Amino acid sequence: MDVARELLSGNVLAGARAIRWLDDRDRRGAQVLSSVFPHTGRAQIIGVTGPxxxxxxxxxxxxxxxxxxxxxxxxxxxxxxxxxxxxGAILGDRVRMARHTLDPGVFIRSVGTRGHAGGLSRSTHDxxxxxxxMGYDVIFVETVGVGQDEIDIVALAHTxxxxxVPGLGDEVQAIKAGLMEVGDVFVINKADREGYEATRQQFELMLHLxxxxRPADAFDWSPPLLPAVATRDEGIAGIIDATDRHGSKLRDSGEFARMSGRRERAQALALMGEEMLRIAMERADAEVLSAVEARQIDPYEAARLLVHRLSPVQEE
Amino acid sequence: MQPIEERPLRVLLAKLGMDTHTVGVTVIAHALREAGMEVIFTGLKQTPAMVASAAIQEDVDVVGVSTLSAGHTRSLPTLARLLREAGAGDKLLLAGGVIPEEDRPLLEEAGVDRIFTMGADTRDIVAYLNQWRATRREERD
Structure with a gap:
């Protein structure tokens, strides 16, 4: 099976396999990605995050x-x-999305973080x-439950x-540091619960501040605050209206393409860092490591020497 | 602390049929996670078509179905056939739950690779999967 060509024509088996290779750091994954990369940059990536x-x-x-x-x-x-x-991991998000399992217009993939911090997995971007x-128009990325600074999703998603939710007490306190500064659409789910009004006021205050x-030259968008009861499908159309508006505005202003470009740049730097770290670890000078292990030199001195003694990296 | 597996085995666990007993499948999910595997749970009351579709989207190595409400002599062969037809017949298909001894030949003939019935030790399941994986790796390399 020519995985790259098959996935471009929407073959689910091929797409699923390519994702697995990328997640597993199998080198075939990078080859497929190179082939299909020119066909990317169209989908609106929507991050879904919260505690x-x-x-x-x-x-x-x-x-x-x-x-x-x-x-x-x-x-x-x-x-x-x-x-x-x-x-290991138990990935259970599909349970709540079971009604879409047989819809050929929906592809759901569960991934484990595999040691990656920041609320995403290391393969989420790929x-x-x-x-x-594969031609999906919209991609929802549901992060792990996040707290204050797991905001990698913002660099990845367009929206x-x-x-x-009401009643988590210090929840706004917990998310304000990171998430309140970066969200594009705010939703208070379980809005039929007691405490909704208090939570709404807290959110409004944060958004007002x-x-x-906001700097005068920032992208002209005021994040809406919307109530929802997801279990009853209430408020959902309003949320998608908002993400649609945001997406249109991004595309019309050219910001959509700029965001995608910045994302690929950041990914290239991250991959470079990962590769350089791997090479550096492989070539770490054994003599220096023995010296620090014997407590003859301190870790700072050892690190300085290790960097100094790194042999030049040869192009493979 | 064991080293983190770079390429963990991915296992889909699903409940076929109308029963709502989740204890067995939960115990197995935890045992597999402790053994360093990624377990994708798809929930209750799944049909063979739903399990096959999820297994393909998730590109799992192993599909494990638990069935406690009879009907398995139809649903399991259907699942095996759907996977084969979709080009995913290389996935290991395991069945667990209440499966009478006399049904084994039919299920094995239909493409179920291994049956673990009630009372199976989770350590045996983990050992079986690790062994299956080791032999498959050799075949691939």
Whole structure:
């Protein structure tokens, strides 16, 4: 099977295999990605993030339905944490999206973080590119439950939805540092619950402060704050209206393409860093390492010497 | 602490049929995770078509189905056939739950690779998967 060609024509088996190779760091993955890269850059990537228990999967499920109603093909990347102890993971986000399993216009992929910090898996970016190349119009990326600074999603997504819920107490406190500054659409899920009004006021205040602090040359977008009850599909059309508006505005202003470009640049730098680290680790001077292990030199001195003694990297 | 596996085995666990007993499948999911595998759980009341579709999208190595409500003599062969027809017949197909001894030949003939019935030790399942994986790696390399 010519995986690259097959996935470009929408072959699910081929696309799924390419994603697996990329996730596994199998070198065939990079080859496929090179072939299909010119066919990417079209899909709107929408991040779905918020604290654990906010209803990210349930909301994603409802938003898939709404996107399908609007005639779009939908890819989903659902990320769950990998156990740092065993390296294993239980990926259960599909359970709440089961109604879309047999829809040929929907592709759902569950991934483990595999040691990657920041709320995404190390392969999330690559997976989005493959889904984009397969012709999915919209890609939802559901992050692990995040706290304050797991905001990698913002660098990846064109549009980021931040989900809060009433009654988590210090929740706004917990997310304001990172997420409140970066979200494009804010949703208070489980809006039928007690405490909704208080949570709404907290969010509004935060958004107001953010608006005040916005630089004059920033992208002209005021994040809406929307209520939803995802389990009953309530408020979902309004959310997709907002992500549609945001997407149109990005495309019309040229910002959409600029964001995609910045993303690929960041990815290239990240891959370079990863590769350089691997090479440096392989070539670390054994003598220096023995010296620091014997406590003859301190770790700072050892690190300085290790960098100094790195042999020049040869082009492979 | 064991080293993190660079290429963990991916296993889909699904419940076929109308029963809602999740204890067995939950115990197995945790055992597989502890053994360093990625377990994708698809939920209850799945049909063979849903399991096949999810297994393909997730590109799992192993499909494990638990069935406690009879009907398995039809649903399991259907699942095996759907996977084959979709070009995914290389996935290991395991069945667990309440499966009478006399049904084994039919299921094995239909493409079920291994049956673990009630009371199976999770360590045996982990050992079986690791061994399967080792032999498959040799075949590939």
């Amino acid at each position: 654990p228990g906010a209803g990210k999967s349930t909301l994603a499920n409802a938003m898939i339905t709404e996107q399908r109603r609007r005639g779009r093909r939908v890819g989903v990347v659902a990320i769950d944490p990998t156990s740092p102890f065993s390296g 997976t989005c590119l493959i889904l984009d190349a 980021t939805i931040i989900i809060g 953010r608006e005040e602090a």
